[in-house]
Amino acid sequence: MSGIVSYGAYIPCHKIETGEIASVWGADGSAWAKNLNVYSKSVPGPDEDVITISVEATRQAMKRAKLNGDNIGAIYTGSESHPYAVKPTSTIVAQAIRATPHLTAADFEFACKAGTAAIQACMGMVADKQVENGIAIGVDTSQGAPGDALEYSASAGGGALIIGSKKVIADINHTTSYTTDTPDFWRREGQKYPRHGGRFTGKPAFFKHVMSCGLKTMKMAGTEAKDYDYIVTHQPNGKFPIRAAKALGFTAEQFETGLLTPRIGNTYSGAIFLGLAAILDIAKPGDRILAVAYGSGAGSDGFDITVTENIEKMDRSETVEDMISRMKILNYATYAKYRGKLRMGGSN
Amino acid sequence: MRDVSVIGIGITKFGELWEKSLRELGLETGLAAISDAGITSKDIDALYIGNMAAGSTLQQEHVSALIADYCGLTNLNVPATRVEAASASGGLAIRQGYMAIAGGFIDVAVVGGAEKMTDVSDSESSYTVSMGSDEQWESQAGATFASLHAMIAQSHMDEYGTSREELSAVSEKNHYHASLNPMAQFPFQVSGEDVSNSGMVSSPLRMLDCAPNSDGAAAVVLCATDKAKKLKKESIRIIGSGQASDTLSLHHRKYLNRLPAIGIAAKRAFKSCGKKTKDLDLVEVHDNFTITEIIALEEIGIFKRGKAASMGFKGETRLGGKIAVNTSGGLKARGHAPGATGIAQVVEIVQQLRGEAGKRQIKGAKIGLAENHGGTAATAVVHILEAD
Numbered sequence: 001m002s003g004i005v006s007y008g009a010y011i012p013c014h015k016i017e018t019g020e021i022a023s024v025w026g027a028d029g030s031a032w033a034k035n036l037n038v039y040s041k042s043v044p045g046p047d048e049d050v051i052t053i054s055v056e057a058t059r060q061a062m063k064r065a066k067l068n069g070d071n072i073g074a075i076y077t078g079s080e081s082h083p084y085a086v087k088p089t090s091t092i093v094a095q096a097i098r099a100t101p102h103l104t105a106a107d108f109e110f111a112c113k114a115g116t117a118a119i120q121a122c123m124g125m126v127a128d129k130q131v132e133n134g135i136a137i138g139v140d141t142s143q144g145a146p147g148d149a150l151e152y153s154a155s156a157g158g159g160a161l162i163i164g165s166k167k168v169i170a171d172i173n174h175t176t177s178y179t180t181d182t183p184d185f186w187r188r189e190g191q192k193y194p195r196h197g198g199r200f201t202g203k204p205a206f207f208k209h210v211m212s213c214g215l216k217t218m219k220m221a222g223t224e225a226k227d228y229d230y231i232v233t234h235q236p237n238g239k240f241p242i243r244a245a246k247a248l249g250f251t252a253e254q255f256e257t258g259l260l261t262p263r264i265g266n267t268y269s270g271a272i273f274l275g276l277a278a279i280l281d282i283a284k285p286g287d288r289i290l291a292v293a294y295g296s297g298a299g300s301d302g303f304d305i306t307v308t309e310n311i312e313k314m315d316r317s318e319t320v321e322d323m324i325s326r327m328k329i330l331n332y333a334t335y336a337k338y339r340g341k342l343r344m345g346g347s348n
Numbered sequence: 349m350r351d352v353s354v355i356g357i358g359i360t361k362f363g364e365l366w367e368k369s370l371r372e373l374g375l376e377t378g379l380a381a382i383s384d385a386g387i388t389s390k391d392i393d394a395l396y397i398g399n400m401a402a403g404s405t406l407q408q409e410h411v412s413a414l415i416a417d418y419c420g421l422t423n424l425n426v427p428a429t430r431v432e433a434a435s436a437s438g439g440l441a442i443r444q445g446y447m448a449i450a451g452g453f454i455d456v457a458v459v460g461g462a463e464k465m466t467d468v469s470d471s472e473s474s475y476t477v478s479m480g481s482d483e484q485w486e487s488q489a490g491a492t493f494a495s496l497h498a499m500i501a502q503s504h505m506d507e508y509g510t511s512r513e514e515l516s517a518v519s520e521k522n523h524y525h526a527s528l529n530p531m532a533q534f535p536f537q538v539s540g541e542d543v544s545n546s547g548m549v550s551s552p553l554r555m556l557d558c559a560p561n562s563d564g565a566a567a568v569v570l571c572a573t574d575k576a577k578k579l580k581k582e583s584i585r586i587i588g589s590g591q592a593s594d595t596l597s598l599h600h601r602k603y604l605n606r607l608p609a610i611g612i613a614a615k616r617a618f619k620s621c622g623k624k625t626k627d628l629d630l631v632e633v634h635d636n637f638t639i640t641e642i643i644a645l646e647e648i649g650i651f652k653r654g655k656a657a658s659m660g661f662k663g664e665t666r667l668g669g670k671i672a673v674n675t676s677g678g679l680k681a682r683g684h685a686p687g688a689t690g691i692a693q694v695v696e697i698v699q700q701l702r703g704e705a706g707k708r709q710i711k712g713a714k715i716g717l718a719e720n721h722g723g724t725a726a727t728a729v730v731h732i733l734e735a736d
Contacts, residue, residue, distance in 0.1 A: 031547060198470050204366055 002126040003168030004161050004305070005133055006067070008060030009277035009320050010053045011157040011264055014043040015327040016335045018152050024332045025147050032152055037238025041155035041265025043330055044141045046338050048156070049083045053139045055096045057160040057273075061135070062097055064314050065162055069099035072162075073131025076121050077107050078114025078269050079158075080187075081141045093137065104131075111185070111295025112234055114138065115158070115269045120175055120301060122163035133164035140268035145193035146341060153237055153261070158270025159277045169311040170280065170289070174220045174304040178213035185296030201296070206236065209300040210244045214292045217302030218248075225249030229287040232258030232275035234294035236266050244292075257282065263324055269295075278320040285309040352449045353576045353583030354733065356385025356569030357695045362683025363533040364466045365563035370402055373565035374415040374462040377688075381458060381567035386581060389421055393454035395428040398441035398461035399687035404476040405468050415460060432687075434480030435636065437461065438566070439690025439720030439729035445570045446589050446731075455575050460567035461688035473561045477686070480723040482597035493636070494558060496598050496724055498550035501639035503605040505552065508654035510642065512552065516543035517661040518638035519556050519680055525667060526677025528708035533562055533683030543638075557638040559678070564685035566692040584698045587715075588623065588732035590616030596726045607640070607725035611647035614719065617730040625649045628671060628732075629713040630700055632693035634721045635678040644719055645673065648730070667708060675700060675708045690720030694731060701735040 017040045019029030033039045044053070054077055062068070077090040090105035108114040108121075115138020122134030139158025144150030163172075184205035187194035197205070210233050218224065225231075231250045235241040238261045245255040258275035260267075267274055272293045279289055289305040336342050358380025360373055368376075374397070382389070397415050402408045416428035431441040438461035445457035465473045478487040481496065504510045520540045526532035543556040576583040592612035595601055601608075618624065625648065633648070635641035645656040650671060659665065665673035676682040676696040679689060697716035699705045714735050721728040 028547070195469075199364060199466070200366060 001171055002123045002163055002165050003172050004170040005164040005168055006061040006065030006162040007277050007280050008057040009159040009274055010056035011323040012042045012044045012048055013326050014330050015040045016043050016330045020332050021152055036152055037262050038153050038265055039262055041153060042157050043335050043338055044156040049141055050079045050081050050139045051083055051089050051092050053158050054093045054137045057158055058093055058097055058135055061160045061162050069097050071133050072099040072135055073103050074122055074125050074134035075105045076118035077137040078118045079139050080109055082107055111298035112268045113293040113295030113298050113301050115273055116293035116301040119161060126163055126165050133162050136161050136163055138269040138273040140270050142268040143193050153266040155265030155267050157267040157274055159273030167310055168308055169314055170305050170307045172303055172305055176216050176220055177299060177301050178209055178216055179299035183297045206240050206294055207244060210292050210294050213300030213302040214248050217304050221304040227288060228290045230257055230279045230289045231255050232279060233292045235261040235271050238262040274320060281316055281319040283307045349450045350452060351573035352446050352586045353571055353573045354568050354698050355571045355576050355581040355583050356381040357698050359531055359566040359692055359695045360564050361531045362562040362564035362685055370406060370462050370464045371414055371418040374460055375418045377565040377567040378419045378458060378460050381569045385569040389424055391456050392426050392458050394457045395426055396441040396445045396457060396459045397430045398438035399430055400432055400434055400437045401463060401476045406464055433727040434722030435686040435689060436720050436722030436727040436729055437687040442694055443589055443591055443729050446586055449570055449572050455572045457570045459570060461691040462565035463685035463687040464563050465561035466563050485597040494553055495550040497637040497639055498553045500605055501552055504639055507605055510657040512544055513540060514657035514661045515557055515638040516540040518641050519543045521666050522674050522678040522680045525675050525708055526681030529677050529682060532677040532681055534681045553637055559636045559680045559684040562683035562685045564683055564688045566688045566695050568691060568694055584701045584733050584735055586731055587734045588617035588621035591729045594726050598724050607643050607647055609725045609728035610644050610719055610721055613728040613730040614648040617732050621732055623732060627715050628717050629715055630672045630675055630710055631717045632674055632696050633719045635674060635680050672710050693718040693720055697733050
């Protein structure tokens, strides 16, 4: 059986509050914050992108597992904001952690569940003994057009999971997927910002897929909500995951630890990795976790996970909560500069 | 002129019907109405379709032929005509069918209205709806229907003292009625306080003052009354029909707080049947905003000018009050699918006059009025129906 050998996370140290964004557009900040259940969101610095965040998260995972690059046979990076249209992310990450040249690598783009698709790919490689360890990464520096509803939530961050079969800190007991073509969110080639289907992103998109995949995973595992200590789902805002978790029979005690969007915004491909990392930061041996990712137009991936005794031997310092507590507030002008929303002199 | 009766009705639930296309909605309600009437496609002489937005939201014009095709009427070459008058498209389609039968040109017409408003973004649907205003003077300048009706509301409040609480009472009452209607988009109650505290759209109008842009469809089968009697169908006669126009842009009018085309259309409808407002058991009015229900009731003459808001606040327009207004839930809570709305109003009147309105039934209802208008009532159409 393959499982999680180690995990790492990274959240940029800047954030902007919902009220600050709303004030620029003459909107009611407290109403937006309440309606989305998003009160602040992370903002990548001017020198941060999917590659730097991937490297930071992967280095933390490598350090925790006391592994070096020679132990890594595969790296797959899932994101919908890879810095280059033509030039891979995963090879740069591989080079940075000194895993080159004897490994396989690829970039995944599969909406917000590109990272969990990478987990499943690594699980297959490990199960087939093609590699000893593979790294699955989910990271985004997501885009929201100025003034659009997405601007209140689209943020940055992500995580990395080392998938292997030895010294696992958590067994992945089961995984399954629920996949349809449901186009509720998209960005065409060359477009700077994505478009979305408004309320269509809810019931027929997020809820249908997360609920169906969650139920399918539990059926496969022969479990019920009460059998889990934690649930973490994709979290495009702070309301959808709560509603989905409750509908699946989970309580606040089970979903609050992995629910980060109210404080850091929607990190897209990174959301489930960061939520899972926050849970692993405090999990005890025997704890059971249900994780359900969702990607617009891509579907859902579900994972039934059990934490092992090895987690107590791992140095779990520098937690997700530590990263969140260090975040400094930006004003909109600095946020606009950092996110490249200002037209600079001499630029087109 | 011949008498005209409604012998069949069909309606879908209004709302976000993402799993259904325009043609499916048209087919579903058309078949329901035909089945209810107990006729076959061979009995149909003409098809009239109310639709406002398919060209803009679905890139589909020629909707009349589309619906005829999907209803299986093309092999009989049944003539099909689309009627467009913004949100009055449905009511006006009924009037076309009514006139064709009353004039002796045909015996049976199926009149359907269908609209898909939620397959596009909110801004796109709002833009489409704004096409019903004056492009040169209003929409091009940034005026939306919410802002135009906000000016109407503000003027009404200034002149007649209409209050925030009285506007809220309209929405609260219509949501209560919708809670009794299984086909309503929002079949739940809200309090007046909920309405008064909902998000501001355009002062003084708040979110719960405004009707949604919905998907939905409705259809009726109209038949010459003498033929309906031969078919031994229970029929509800259309005893009055009136239509009127006004300036398309609001600023060209003498009064900002009146919608005179509604009153003129109602006067014409009453004149054609000799009835008076005191004869009415119920009315369905076009409450695209709470203020519009208030003004429509004043224009029709059910309440004196400046008095409708306070009468509504006292409960006189509620089920069990002096006259029940919008027992369906109205545009606010049953939903507003522009091309279907005017037909859905007539469906509600027919259900009430047949005694088939379930929990919202008005006991012994005999006469009902439906008022449907487009834009800021640049087109208004009124029908009065009576149970035989």
